[in-house]
Amino acid sequence: MRKFIKIQSLLLLLLYVSAEPDTSISPMEKTEQQALYSAIQALVGNWWNGSDLYPDPCGWTPIQGVSCDLFDGFWYITAINIGPIQDNSLECSQNPEISHNLFKLKHLKSLSFFDCFHYPITLPNMNWENLAGSLESLEFRTNPGLIGEIPTGLCSLKRLQSLVLMDNRFTDELPMNLGNLTELKRLVLAGNHLSGRIPASLGGLTELLIVDFSSNFLSGSLPSTFCGLISLLKLDLSSNVLDGKLPIEIGKLKNLTLLDLRNNLFSGGLPQSLQDMVSLEEMLLANNPTMGGNLMEIDWGNLQNLIILDLSNMGLIGKIPESIAEMRRLRFLAMDNNQLTGKLSPKFADMPSVNSLYLDGNNLTGKLEFSEEFYGKMGRRFAVWSNPNLCYPVGLLPKSHIPFGVKQCQEQASISSSGLKTELGKRNPNQNANFMASHAFSGSAFGGFWCYVLVKEMVTFLLVTLLL
Template structure:
């Protein structure tokens, strides 16, 4: 039995040694058989040094950026038995990142990375006054065969115009130029990048009109042109973006009516047109955008009323913000049929009429702002509703709106709304009022105690009632 154990243990030991040898041989063979192409390595190191400084030489990477100790932001893949760079991210994105130097440059070696699929710069060019940098206008066509993602995020020191050579990147699926210092008109040749699925040009200084040919980006899922200085009306060609999921044009200077062709965006879940200058009322085509989850049109002089739309058609709405739009008329009860609605903003309009208590039955609502209108009558929501909502129920600045006095005892009265006045049960005439022999003050108090309302104790009716009262008194004495 002991001999068997010894034999087995020796066999296991031999197998372990053989496995270790194979593993070590495999590692050595891996490094020798699959090196990084030398020209690719030289180009990569030079390109990185242009952004982070010449102090960086990759000497701590074994055996190279594609080996066992890769640098964060560099990804590789095999082509013809050699490693090539497929993704390069510059800036503080991950640990061990490549942090940019104060003075940076785009070296031509960057465009020699012929298998590059993704190129990203995050918070790399940060000094618009001391060290501004311009995107190079040439050589982008060298990356056209493979580049699918190009992103410049949070680079205030990145100024100038978008180079026209971006139009040669025909395989591009994502173009993100977000929160930079770029200016000029929107690059029209971007409309030729028909493979684009995401186009984000937000938070720059772009001005002028939205190019018509943007409507030809049939595969586009996200279009974000917000926070710029764009002007003019919306091109009708945008109706052709029938794959679009999110459209954000907020915080610009766009004008004109909302185009009816928007109804063709059947897959749209986000429509954000806040803080522009749109006018002309709410188009009925909005009610055909059945997939909408967020509709934000606030701070536009659109005008019109809410009654013209069948709101119950938009059953997927979660956010509806129509504040400060100059809307008139009453709030339709059909809004109360939006069972997924969490946020309803109607503040700062000219809405009138009574509030339907059905609004309080919205099962998911967590914010309801109706302040700054001309709503009237008595609020008929429960104290529980006011307690749940707190100041997220906004009804203040509606001078003719009130709530029942009984809610005062619950401590859940709506903030900024006055209590409704109770009917007067005791009338006390002014001491300056006189009738006949000057005893009217006493008589009027007696009449009020008999149940006569105060509004009839005036003029002729005062005299008539006094005579009736005196006759009753004489009859009582005679009896």
């Protein structure tokens, strides 16, 4: 009986398996297969014979970096990744080409090239519209030979969600019709030689989450339309030549976690609306020497999520507001090389997370009133040198905890030579003799210079007494 049940179960299992489609033997359109082989061969070299090496590229002989999917019972290519990503990845030849056959892969969703083009080559401007109905991600990373303009044909990819053209050698201005890519969530054009202004039309890409135009030669002001990108999480425009005032509407970017505007030429001070960017974790505005402005105009205590605040070399004036010390998550604070004045509040030592505090190169004054424990924890990461009128208290700190480059506070005023002369003039000869005797041998207290002054005064006094 048990044997019969086992045989019955086996038969049912075989029937179930036979009912499932066998995708390993699903056909692939001949035109699709040939387009794939030709496109890859143009990139990796003529030695590559796809039909011999990978006769079933979506089945039992898959190609590294190539992905497939089934559409209406046929295999189609959905992703191609070229470059030394893994040990057996497809790598470009010395003279790779982008074949027109690449644009025949009508279900292609993702296309990326990493470290592929090392000799001068430009991207084609034609045929991109053939991928408009499918392509969602396009990436060219670290291709030093990729030159010329960003093709305007890329702007026909209406379903594109990620466009990454990073660390190449693209030149000229950004295409004005980039604003047509309304489904974009990531736009990264960093590390090229792009110039000109940022198109205001980009402000219409309301789905954007990441914008990175860093390390280019972009100029002009930041379009106020950018402030309408309320879904934006990261905005990096660092290392360009952007100028003008920051838009007062920038505070509308309430979801932004990274704002990086370092190494530009912005001016006009910091807009008060920065205090409304309550999701910010990193605010990097350093090396905008013409920015100027007063930090007291912003309620920094609103930015409770801030972890890094870099305001170095911005031409800032005025006092350092105590509200900065209210940021409980702040770890890194840099305001060095500005024109900040006034005393440094001891409340900065109470910040629970701070481990780097750079305030050197300002005009801060007064006495540092921090604990020995604070100096020990911070070490050289507490930088307050090059503040000529700043000092630390006498005798309260061991030498190992003395803040580097800061002088000791002078608790007692030294007696000047003119003061000695005045004092001598007020005393009678006997008093002067006693006074000089009591001070003439205190060289250890006054130093060699003052010994010289006292001896000189004594000799002068004796000569005058003899002449009288």
